[in-house]
Structure formats: C-alpha cells, structure tokens
Amino acid sequence: MAGYDNRLLxxxxxxxxxxxRLLWWxxxxxxxxxxxxxxxxxxxxxxxxxxPMGVCPAxxxxxxxxxxxxxxxxxxxxxxLTCTSWGAPIxxxxxxxxxxxxxxxxxxxxxxxxxxxxxxxYLEKYLKRxxxxxxxxxxxxxNVVYYVFTDRPEAMPYVALGQSRLLRVEFxxxxxxxxxxxxxxxRTLHEALGKQLGQEADYVFCLDVDQYFAGNFGPExxxxxxxxxxxxxxxxxxxxxxxxxxxxSAAALSWGEGDFYxxxxxxxxxxxxxxxxxxxCDLGQQLxxxxxIEALWQDESHLNKFFWLYKPSKLLSxxxxxxxxxxWRTEIHHPRLLWAPKEYTLVRT
Numbered sequence: 001m002a003g004y005d006n007r008l009l010x011x012x013x014x015x016x017x018x019x020x021r022l023l024w025w026x027x028x029x030x031x032x033x034x035x036x037x038x039x040x041x042x043x044x045x046x047x048x049x050x051x052p053m054g055v056c057p058a059x060x061x062x063x064x065x066x067x068x069x070x071x072x073x074x075x076x077x078x079x080x081l082t083c084t085s086w087g088a089p090i091x092x093x094x095x096x097x098x099x100x101x102x103x104x105x106x107x108x109x110x111x112x113x114x115x116x117x118x119x120x121x122y123l124e125k126y127l128k129r130x131x132x133x134x135x136x137x138x139x140x141x142x143n144v145v146y147y148v149f150t151d152r153p154e155a156m157p158y159v160a161l162g163q164s165r166l167l168r169v170e171f172x173x174x175x176x177x178x179x180x181x182x183x184x185x186x187r188t189l190h191e192a193l194g195k196q197l198g199q200e201a202d203y204v205f206c207l208d209v210d211q212y213f214a215g216n217f218g219p220e221x222x223x224x225x226x227x228x229x230x231x232x233x234x235x236x237x238x239x240x241x242x243x244x245x246x247x248x249s250a251a252a253l254s255w256g257e258g259d260f261y262x263x264x265x266x267x268x269x270x271x272x273x274x275x276x277x278x279x280x281c282d283l284g285q286q287l288x289x290x291x292x293i294e295a296l297w298q299d300e301s302h303l304n305k306f307f308w309l310y311k312p313s314k315l316l317s318x319x320x321x322x323x324x325x326x327x328w329r330t331e332i333h334h335p336r337l338l339w340a341p342k343e344y345t346l347v348r349t
Contacts, residue, residue, distance in 0.1 A: 049329065051235045056083040066314070068104045068219045069096035080317070080331050084259065090229070090315040093333040096220045102141060105219035111143040112222070113201030115192070116209045117185050118150045119174055126209045126340055128157040135162060137213035137336070147197055149188060168196070186285065186299055190278035198271040205268035210340045211321065217336040223314035225273040227307050228266035231318040231326060231339075236261070244301040248293055250284035251301035253308060262307050264300035266321045266337065269313075280306045 056074060066072055066089055074082040076094040083089055105112075114134060118127040131146065138144065144165045148156065151174035161167060172188055189206060197204065203222050233241055241261040244251040268274070281302040288294060295301035322335035 048235050051237065053079075053081040053235060056081065057085075066091075066096065066101075066220070066223070068101040068222055069098075070100055072096055077331075084311070084315060086311045088311065088313055088315060090317055091220055091320070092317040092331075093319055098216065098218055098220055101219040101222075105139075105142050105222065108202075109143070110202045110219070110222075111145060111200055112139045112219075113145050113147060113197055113204035114138060115147040115149065115189060115197070115204060115206045117172070117188075118148055118209045119172065120151065122209050123150055123152060123155055126211075128159065129212050129340070130207075130209050131157070131159040131167075133213035135159065135165070137215060138217050139219065140216065142219065145197070145201055147192065149185070149192075186278045186281040186302070190275060190282055193271050193275050193278065198275070201271060203268060203270055204274055205266065206274070207337075208265035210342065211265060211337050212340055213336065214338045215334045215336045217320065221268070221314070221316055221320065223269065223312075225269040225277070225310070225312045226267060226314045226316060227260070227262040227312035228316045228321050229318050230261045230263040231321060231323045233261040234318050242296065243304055244295045244297070246293065246296075248291055249295050249301070250287045251295040251305045253305060258304070258308055259311070260307075260315070262300075262304050262312075263321060264297075264303045266316065267303065276310070277303070277306055280309075 072082065072089050072091075072095050074089075074095055077092045080092055081090055082092060082095055089095070116127070116130060118130075127148065127150075131148075134144075134146070142164070146165070146167045147170060148167065149170045149172045150156065151172055153169045153171055156169055159167070170188075170192065172184070185206075192198070193204065205221070205226075238258050239255060241258055243253040243258050243261070245255075246252055247254075267277070269277070281299055284302040284305065285295075285299065319332055319335055321337040321339075322332055323339045325339075
C-alpha cells in the first residue's frame with residue numbers, strides 16, 4: 001500500500017503488549033487485594049510468627065528477680081523474650097512460681113484495687129461477665145476492691161462477692177463520643193487515686209470492661225509500674241508499631257523511639273506510680289485539645305509515650321490479655337484475660 005510505514009506494526013504490537021501487561025497487573029493486584037481480604041489475614045498472622053522476639057542478654061538473665069516471685073525461671077521459656085533492655089522481667093507462664101507470689105502478697109496483707117469503666121451500653125453488654133470472671137480468677141485469696149465507674153449506678157448488675165472483696169460504684173458523666181470516654185478516664189483515675197481508692201489500695205490495675213478473665217491473674221503481675229504487651233503487636237518490629245507520629249501531639253514518638261507497644265486495656269502499679277502516669281496522660285491530652293488535634297489511639301498513644309519516658313518495672317506477656325481472633329500461637333500457653341467480641345456498632349452508639 002502506498003505510504004505504508006513498516007514500523008507501524010511493531011509499534012502497534014508493542015503498545016498492545018504494554019496494555020496487556022497493564023491489564024494483567026491490574027487483574028493480579030485486584031485478585032491479590034481480594035485474596036488478602038478474604039483469606040490473607042490468617043496468612044499474614046501466620047507469617048508474623050516467623051519474626052524473632054529477641055533474646056535476653058546473658059549478663060541480664062541471672063539478675064532477673066521479681067518482688068513477689070523471687071528469681072524468675074527465664075530459661076523455661078527460651079522461645080520468647082523474657083526481659084527488657086533495661087532489666088525488667090516479662091512475665092510468661094512457666095517463668096514464675098504462683099504459690100510464692102500468693103504467699104508473699106498475703107504476708108504483706110496487700111489490697112489490690114481493680115478499676116473498670118462501664119459507660120453507656122458497655123454496662124449491659126460486658127460488666128456482669130467481667131466482674132463474675134474477676135471473682136473467679138483475679139487475685140484469688142487476696143484483698144480486692146473493685147471500682148466501677150459508670151454513668152448509671154442504678155443499673156449495676158448483682159454479683160456475689162467473696163470474702164475480703166468489696167465493690168464500690170463511682171458516678172461519671174457520659175461523654176458525647178466514645179473516644180472522649182476513653183480519654184476522660186485518665187483524669188478520673190488520677191482524681192480517684194488521690195481519694196479513697198488511693199487510701200485503701202496498695203496496688204491498682206486499670207482494665208477495660210470489654211474483656212473477661214479466663215485464667216488466674218495473681219500477684220505475679222504486681223510491681224511498681226506494670227505495662228501490658230499488646231497482643232496484636234508484640235512481634236512487630238519497632239518501625240511498624242502504631243505509635244503517634246504527628247509531631248504536634250504530646251504523644252508523638254519519632255521513628256527511632258519506642259520499646260514495645262503497650263495495651264491501654266491493662267496497666268497497673270502502685271498508687272504513686274499510677275498518679276504520675278495518669279497525670280502525664282491527662283496533661284498530654286489537654287495539650288492536644290488546645291492544639292486542635294487528637295492522638296491516633298487516644299489515651300493509649302499517651303500511655304505509650306509515658307512508658308517510653310518512664311520504663312515499666314514489669315511487663316506482662318500477651319498471655320495476660322489475649323485476643324482470640326489472632327488465632328492459635330504456640331507461645332500462648334494459658335491466657336489470663338480474653339477479649340470479648342467487639343460489637344462496636346451496638347455499644348458505641
């Protein structure tokens with residue numbers, strides 16, 4: 001054909017192949033996203049188990065001791081990390097003698113406070129099971145005072161309490177958003193620790209209500225300042241942890257900062273240490289409000305900032321607060337707390 005350029009056919013074929021490759025790339029990407037959505041969560045969580053947790057320094061392990069359990073048997077759990085870089089123990093099943101801890105707590109005649117917030121529909125949905133399971137497993141044989149903070153004291157469920165166990169109900173104002181309920185608890189706890197709670201308890205644990213006890217949670221968990229390794233993040237490398245990264249926030253951590261990711265559903269310690277913790281978190285949240293910002297995970301972000309600045313003296317392994325949707329893990333022997341099913345559309349409305 002007159003004027004036909006022989007180069008046009010190869011160019012057309014090349015363009016067709018490029019479009020074909022692009023279509024295949026889009027198809028495979030869409031298939032991959034769909035596959036991850038349907039099946040990949042379990043695959044990714046399984047691959048997560050291949051991430052090493054680290055090993056305690058040889059110079060540190062002989063010195064690992066606990067106020068309540070004495071020398072810790074760190075070699076009983078070689079597959080997990082049993083200490084921190086600053087020499088604090090990480091408590092796993094098999095690393096301590098629960099009987100020694102129970103006897104020591106009785107010898108000191110300690111009273112342990114347990115605080116929980118049950119506001120709005122969280123009261124009907126979770127509180128009764130939480131308290132009944134606590135009666136079965138939390139600090140069994142010890143002096144315990146439950147502090148329930150709620151906007152509806154009149155709706156409190158009846159729970160039979162054992163000997164040397166008390167229940168106190170404190171009224172709190174219901175906030176407009178569930179995030180505000182979460183953040184307001186630091187100020188409420190700080191005030192309570194300065195009043196009756198701080199006068200009658202030697203140690204205090206602050207827990208979320210949407211979980212329940214499934215195993216013995218005893219004096220082995222007690223220490224001056226206690227942090228809980230988050231079940232979803234305890235194997236993640238530091239650069240992947242969901243810290244607050246906005247430098248404008250008082251909770252912000254830079255990319256080179258942070259040790260572990262701590263769960264705000266469980267933290268505890270002495271009254272003095274918790275007064276310091278709650279004051280820090282409340283102040284940080286106030287500063288953020290003044291700047292018109294809110295930390296990524298509200299009070300949990302500020303808690304993680306506090307534990308970066310002031311290292312906890314004891315860490316609880318994920319066995320002490322486990323999320324069953326993660327699936328089976330060989331290192332999780334006997335869970336102490338289990339997450340209840342999260343029905344956010346019901347309880348956060």
